[in-house]
Amino acid sequence: MxxxxxxxxxxxxxxxxxxxxxxxxxxxxxxxxxxxxxxxxxxxxxxxxxxxxxxxxxxxxxPFISSTGELRSGEILPSVDGNYNSNNTTSRVVYRSFGINDLKTVLVSGRAWTNLxxxxxxxxxxxxxxxxxxxxxxxxxxxxxxxxxxxxxxxxxxxxxxxxxxxxxxxxxxxxxxxxxxxxxxxxxxxxxxxxxxxxxxxxxxxxxxxxxPWKYEDAAFNGFRANKGAAIDLLMNMNMWNAGFDQANKQNYYATTQLLGQEIVTSNAYSLVPLSRLPTVMEGGTEEGLFAFKQGVDFGTPNKNAFPGEILVAYPQKGNTAANGTYSNAYFRSSYINKIYNLDEDDRLASWFVNPTANDGIFSMKKFAGSLSSTGFPDWAIVMFRYADAVLLRAEAAAELGMDQEAVDMLNLVRDRAGATLFEIGSAENLKDAIFRERQREFIGEGYSFFDLVRTRKITDGNWTSNPLTxxxxxxxxxxxxxxxxxxxxxxxxxxxxxxx
Known part of the structure; x- marks a missing residue:
């Protein structure tokens, strides 16, 4: 072999x-x-x-990233609106199988979704x-x-x-x-x-x-798309935090390593969080927040549009040349999930990133993935693997596990401040560790982090954190x-x- x-x-x-x-x-x-x-x-x-x-x-x-990192969390359902294209409805209904961890049905060949x-x-x-x-x-x-x-x-x-x-x-x-x-x-x-x-x-x-x-390449076209020191640090942080969830005897060592790596990348000033209004450009790659992504826009050949994480969650005018071919999103987040993770009165991400966020049908859409529409009517997306916000929140998580509460709060509030959300205070009624996890759910919604975060923290077995708990x-x-x-x-x-x- x-x-x-x-x-x-x-x-x-x-x-x-x-x-x-x-x-x-x-x-x-x-x-x-x-x-x-x-x-x-x-x-x-x-x-x-x-x-x-x-x-x-x-x-x-x-649809690699959405299938592996988002759909299995159980919070996404397929759109089945009466005006929605019936063929697509048939093929996309398979998303329900992801939501109950029925991967055997997902993998049945000869069904409407086989082409995915x-x-x-x-x-x-x-x-x-x-x-x-x-x-x-x-x-x-x-x-x-x-x-x-x-x-x-x-x-x-x-x-x-x-x-x-x-x-x-x-x-x-x-x-x-x-x-x-x-x-x-x-x-x-x-x-x-x-x-x-x-x-x-x-x-x-x-x-x-x-x-x-290098932190950055002299040729700007390489930045965010080729290995750099920031991407390597974020990968190291992710590997350490994954092992912390499964190697309990050594978890404090993994947390300590992650905290130091996070401190290094933040103090380097090589990367930064972009203003919230510019977040869709991060989904295209190459910004000061991007650490590592695969870039191949639809104007560069004929990539599989279904591969992009945001494709299932956006509708016209975020995708489609006309309302006729993109009226409805292929899927939507449960309204109960949106209401749970976002405080509707204190988080600018809700208005900035969503259209009809609690609609519970295909008129739901995520402006987060809007991007610049190509000639085919789909945004010039990248497949974003790591961005700076991930390193910031992993540092916060590791610091909280080490009892370094002030550092954890400072990192958490970097992301919350960018989101226009109320800053977290030590002594808040909400547990700091829970607040950091919830922040990751808010910040990376739709990007393919959710299921993996649930698994490495074992929150996937807790119905308080997912609609699809495993025993x-x-x-x-x-x-x-x-x-x-x-x-x-x-x-x-x-x-x-x-x-x-x-």
């Missing part, structure tokens, strides 16, 4: 996306093959760009192609590229580590235990490793190399994971699938 992955990896790595911004422009395989390849820095740059292109292809193969390609989420081969490519890149650059400076050599190696660790992190959140390796041209079959161990290895290697990444037994059995496609077993006697879904 690993030899099969290597062959596919090499083929996929050289598959470029055309017409995109210049940092995704790559040479063809014929120009990169033979003696020329790995002989210049331009070769390394092209290989690096194609690793991002592979990840983009995976995340755009389905949810099965792609269960296949991890493409992720391993990226990991294999990252391992090869690190090895080749480490051996030396003629004419490349020491600074650039370290930066490309750090970028390979970031891409590898990011990919492992996303796989862990989807599947739990995964097969872990970092050697180039790996060919021996191996089994799955405990995911806490995998993330600890990723934490160690990324911590050792992240200072070789503790279900949680421990792995009900929070995704099924793994049976192709993972091919020619690998050591591989197993997620038993909960068998």
């Amino acid at each position: 690993k030899k099969y992955i290597i062959c596919l990896s090499v083929a996929m790595i050289f598959t470029s996306l055309s017409g995109c911004k210049k940092f995704l422009d790559v040479e063809s395989i014929t120009a990169l093959s033979g003696n020329k390849f790995w002989s210049t820095q331009a070769d390394v740059e092209s290989f690096t760009n194609n690793l991002y292109a592979q990840l983009w292809a995976k995340f755009s193969s389905a 390609n949810f099965a792609s989420i269960t296949r991890w081969l493409e992720f391993y192609q990226v990991i294999q490519g990252s391992n090869i890149m690190y090895d080749k650059v480490d051996r030396g590229i003629p004419g490349m400076s020491d600074i650039d050599t370290k930066r490309y190696k750090a970028e390979a580590v970031f891409i590898r660790c990011f990919t492992y992190f996303y796989m862990v959140r989807l599947f739990g235990d995964v097969a872990y390796y970092t050697d180039a041209y790996h060919s021996d079959p191996i089994g799955r490793e405990n995911f806490v161990s995998v993330l600890n290895k990723c934490i160690a290697e990324l911590a050792a190399s992240r200072n070789d990444l 503790l037994a279900q949680f421990n059995e792995g009900a929070w994971t995704w099924p793994i496609d049976a192709s993972a077993l091919t020619r690998n006697p050591f591989m197993t699938l997620n038993s909960y879904w068998l």
Whole structure:
């Protein structure tokens, strides 16, 4: 299986996306093959760009972010308005299955929603192609590229580590235990490793190399779309906080590491929160708040519009050239959820980000994802993975867990002040830790954070925090994971699938 992955990896790595911004422009395989390849820095740059292109292809193969990080929280329902396109209603009704964690129904082929390609989420081969490519890149650059400076050599190696660790992190959140390796041209079959161990290895290697990444690139087109020090720090914070939820014996160490990382990124002044009115531009990527995103607007080729997190939650005029083809959103948040997380009198996000927020039907829409409409009638979205507000609130969460209440409140209030919300005060009737979690629900609504936050804090088992609670037994059995496609077993006697879904 690993030899099969290597062959596919090499083929996929050289598959470029055309017409995109210049940092995704790559040479063809014929120009990169033979003696020329790995002989210049331009070769390394092209290989690096194609690793991002592979990840983009995976995340755009389905409604990936909304399906994995939002729909499973149980707070989103499909629109079934009488004036809504009947074919779309039929296909989108599957969102109800996400809401009750019925992924087996989601994955049934031959149904109206098959074209949404949810099965792609269960296949991890493409992720391993990226990991294999990252391992090869690190090895080749480490051996030396003629004419490349020491600074650039370290930066490309750090970028390979970031891409590898990011990919492992996303796989862990989807599947739990995964097969872990970092050697180039790996060919021996191996089994799955405990995911806490995998993330600890990723934490160690990324911590050792992240200072070789820049805070900002000289070429502004790279900022927010290529690995940088802020993105590496936020990834480290996320990996530490994920492990804190599952490795209880060492959780204080994870919190302490996260707090220090958060302090570093905040005091760097390299990033900032944009004014609330500009938040839709953050969804397009490349702003001073963006840390890492995949950018491929619909004017740059023909990406799958369903892949963008906001697509299911917006209606005309936030998407669609005319009211006729975008009158209703495909889904909406439960009004009970909106009322629970937002104080209607003290949070500017409600008016700034929503149209008919408590409608409980398809006239609901999220201006948060409005963006600049392209010629096809869809906003020029990016797939945003990390933004600065995430680092700020993770620092707040870690500080609160460490009893550093004033620091936690200061970080919480950075986000609340931007939102025009009443500032939190120590001694408030609301528990500080709960207030920080609720702030994450408000701030990142629709962006794909919700389910993962519920899982890592185990609030997914508490009906006070979700309309779709798992029992503790279900949680421990792995009900929070995704099924793994049976192709993972091919020619690998050591591989197993997620038993909960068998």
